[in-house]
Amino acid sequence: MSWGFAIWAATLALAAAVLSVTRASAVHALLLLLASLLALGAAFFAMSANFAGVIQLLIYAGAVVAVFVFVVMTVDASETAMAHERKLLRSAWRWPALFVGLSVIPILFGIGGGAMDAGAPAAADTRELGLLLFGDWGVATELVALMLIAGMIGVRHLGRSLGPRLRERGRE
Amino acid sequence: MTDGTIWSIAPLALLGLAALLAMVLAPIQPMPRVRLAAAIPMAMAVVIVLARMHGPEAPFSVLLADDVLARLGTLLAASAGLGIVAFTRSFCTGREGPALVAIAAAGGAALASANHGVTLFLGLELTTIPMVALALMPRTETAVEAAYKLFLLAGVGAAALLMGLVFGFAASGSLRFDAWSVGGPVAAIGLAFLLVGLAVKFALVPFHMWSPDLFAGAPAPVGALAGAISKVAVAIAALRIGLTIPAPEIWGLGLLLAGAAAVVWGNLAALRQTNLMRMLGYSSVAHSGYLALVLSVGGPLMGETVLIYAASYAPAIVAGFAVAALLGSATRLEDLRGLVWSHPLAGVALGIALLSLAGLPPSLGFIAKLYLFSSLAGEAAWGALIIAVIGSTLGFAYYMRFAIRIFTSPQKPVEQIPLSRVDGTAMVASVALIILLGVYPEPLTGLAAAALR
Numbered sequence: 001m002s003w004g005f006a007i008w009a010a011t012l013a014l015a016a017a018v019l020s021v022t023r024a025s026a027v028h029a030l031l032l033l034l035a036s037l038l039a040l041g042a043a044f045f046a047m048s049a050n051f052a053g054v055i056q057l058l059i060y061a062g063a064v065v066a067v068f069v070f071v072v073m074t075v076d077a078s079e080t081a082m083a084h085e086r087k088l089l090r091s092a093w094r095w096p097a098l099f100v101g102l103s104v105i106p107i108l109f110g111i112g113g114g115a116m117d118a119g120a121p122a123a124a125d126t127r128e129l130g131l132l133l134f135g136d137w138g139v140a141t142e143l144v145a146l147m148l149i150a151g152m153i154g155v156r157h158l159g160r161s162l163g164p165r166l167r168e169r170g171r172e
Numbered sequence: 173m174t175d176g177t178i179w180s181i182a183p184l185a186l187l188g189l190a191a192l193l194a195m196v197l198a199p200i201q202p203m204p205r206v207r208l209a210a211a212i213p214m215a216m217a218v219v220i221v222l223a224r225m226h227g228p229e230a231p232f233s234v235l236l237a238d239d240v241l242a243r244l245g246t247l248l249a250a251s252a253g254l255g256i257v258a259f260t261r262s263f264c265t266g267r268e269g270p271a272l273v274a275i276a277a278a279g280g281a282a283l284a285s286a287n288h289g290v291t292l293f294l295g296l297e298l299t300t301i302p303m304v305a306l307a308l309m310p311r312t313e314t315a316v317e318a319a320y321k322l323f324l325l326a327g328v329g330a331a332a333l334l335m336g337l338v339f340g341f342a343a344s345g346s347l348r349f350d351a352w353s354v355g356g357p358v359a360a361i362g363l364a365f366l367l368v369g370l371a372v373k374f375a376l377v378p379f380h381m382w383s384p385d386l387f388a389g390a391p392a393p394v395g396a397l398a399g400a401i402s403k404v405a406v407a408i409a410a411l412r413i414g415l416t417i418p419a420p421e422i423w424g425l426g427l428l429l430a431g432a433a434a435v436v437w438g439n440l441a442a443l444r445q446t447n448l449m450r451m452l453g454y455s456s457v458a459h460s461g462y463l464a465l466v467l468s469v470g471g472p473l474m475g476e477t478v479l480i481y482a483a484s485y486a487p488a489i490v491a492g493f494a495v496a497a498l499l500g501s502a503t504r505l506e507d508l509r510g511l512v513w514s515h516p517l518a519g520v521a522l523g524i525a526l527l528s529l530a531g532l533p534p535s536l537g538f539i540a541k542l543y544l545f546s547s548l549a550g551e552a553a554w555g556a557l558i559i560a561v562i563g564s565t566l567g568f569a570y571y572m573r574f575a576i577r578i579f580t581s582p583q584k585p586v587e588q589i590p591l592s593r594v595d596g597t598a599m600v601a602s603v604a605l606i607i608l609l610g611v612y613p614e615p616l617t618g619l620a621a622a623a624l625r
Contacts, residue, residue, distance in 0.1 A: 139181070139233045143282055143294040146188055147301055149195065150275045153268045154305025158316075 176230030245284020253277030333369025387453030431464025510582025
């Protein structure tokens with residue numbers, strides 16, 4: 001791959017991100033965010049950072065789907081509202097699709113040129129990754145685990161319904 | 173792994189263990205046992221840190237420092253956590269309260285030991301997320317509002333911090349603090365973003381909006397966490413950055429402006445409050461401001477001043493919130509009237525805590541203010557000194573307004589309300605620290621000097 005392609009994909013990612021934060025509709029913003037993340041993944045691949053690229057696609061693009069679930073959960077789901085939404089969102093895919101399409105054009109037509117000096121992609125096998133995560137960076141991994149526990153406790157309490165049990169519980 | 177590295181990671185590991193034990197026991201054991209399960213490993217962490225305070229350095233990982241500064245920060249975080257667990261009750265925080273306090277203490281320890289961008293970020297988040305989770309536990313409108321304010325602003329702060337780390341990495345090719353002294357415009361932009369991220373958690377003025385709401389609206393342990401663990405750890409992290417990277421102009425200027433604004437605005441707003449918690453919330457903005465002023469001015473006394481000031485703030489805020497937890501929602505000015513008659517120990521503890529926050533002898537707060545003024549005067553930073561003096565005078569006015577009310581005789585006869593032994597212990601321990609170290613500060617000043625060597 002090439003620097004030209006990397007810069008092209010990163011520019012598209014930036015443009016999609018700017019469009020994403022300026023949209024009024026949550027779904028439009030999310031689709032553009034998805035396009036931005038995919039273009040960023042392409043930029044990673046272009047720089048021979050294959051592992052980072054795969055992670056970018058799997059985790060971030062996957063996370064956007066999870067955010068979609070939240071959007072679906074919180075919006076009004078009545079028949080009229082659905083029809084209204086459908087009308088509004090009929091063309092929602094166009095911009096995101098354009099960005100993703102543009103970011104693969106260089107591959108299709110071989111534009112961009114200029115070999116990159118980074119050479120072969122660095123090997124990132126699971127063994128090395130594991131050694132890194134539980135060796136030098138073990139402390140960080142454990143701290144992230146603690147952080148997730150705290151977040152989980154918080155979300156569980158935010159999500160509980162406020163029934164009479166709460167008032168009965170009273171003092172210890 | 174050698175012997176030394178096991179002991180260097182032990183305090184942090186024990187704080188994590190405290191969180192896990194308390195979380196696992198929360199659904200099946202009564203609350204006092206859950207608190208005990210959190211308290212025992214935390215106490216062990218305190219003992220281990222104290223035992224190896226001046227021992228040889230044995231860094232466990234490239235991500236954490238193991239110098240005396242880190243150990244002092246861990247000591248402060250673990251002992252503050254211990255004090256806060258004592259008054260974490262299930263009716264205000266749910267049964268997972270002690271676990272969350274222990275996680276925040278681990279975050280404070282990580283933040284104080286951070287010499288790497290990753291631990292800096294994780295430490296900040298590790299103190300923030302338990303605070304958000306604890307704050308929303310009562311699920312009242314004010315509590316959830318306070319939690320969301322903190323969550324959103326801390327999210328903005330975290331984003332700014334990450335941006336700063338990215339610029340720092342772009343300039344130096346490393347996330348370690350000591351690599352960032354390369355200078356140049358990219359590193360300066362990185363430091364500016366980093367400063368914004370820290371200022372949000374530090375509650376400096378343009379980013380302080382969460383602080384008063386959190387102190388007043390959320391359960392008492394959250395305010396104590398924000399003051400005694402999060403603020404102290406951020407101060408130590410900022411001190412470490414300031415000591416590692418040779419005084420870039422943008423860092424000092426940003427701290428000076430935000431600090432001066434925090435001192436002025438925090439004190440003026442606190443002057444108008446009639447609720448104890450809200451007053452402590454605004455005054456905590458002012459205390460952050462004093463610390464930022466010292467950090468911005470620099471000089472040979474900077475490190476000692478920051479450490480002593482932070483160490484004096486933590487026990488006072490723990491004692492204040494222990495009393496506030498006892499009083500529940502009755503913390504307005506008129507509710508405090510005659511407190512010393514209805515709760516003698518709580519009244520005296522709150523009185524001494526306010527005395528220390530105001531900076532009067534013979535409390536530790538007096539020593540801290542003394543260091544503050546001599547540090548600013550020593551660098552001939554007259555503007556900062558004048559702002560700090562005016563701020564402290566205003567502080568004296570509103571702290572005394574509350575303190576006098578405690579000792580005014582009550583209008584109607586009061587019955588004595590018994591105090592639980594654990595609450596009493598937390599209050600006595602904090603107040604004893606304030607007074608003993610106020611009269612005989614050598615152990616603390618010696619420790620602070622050793623931490624900077």
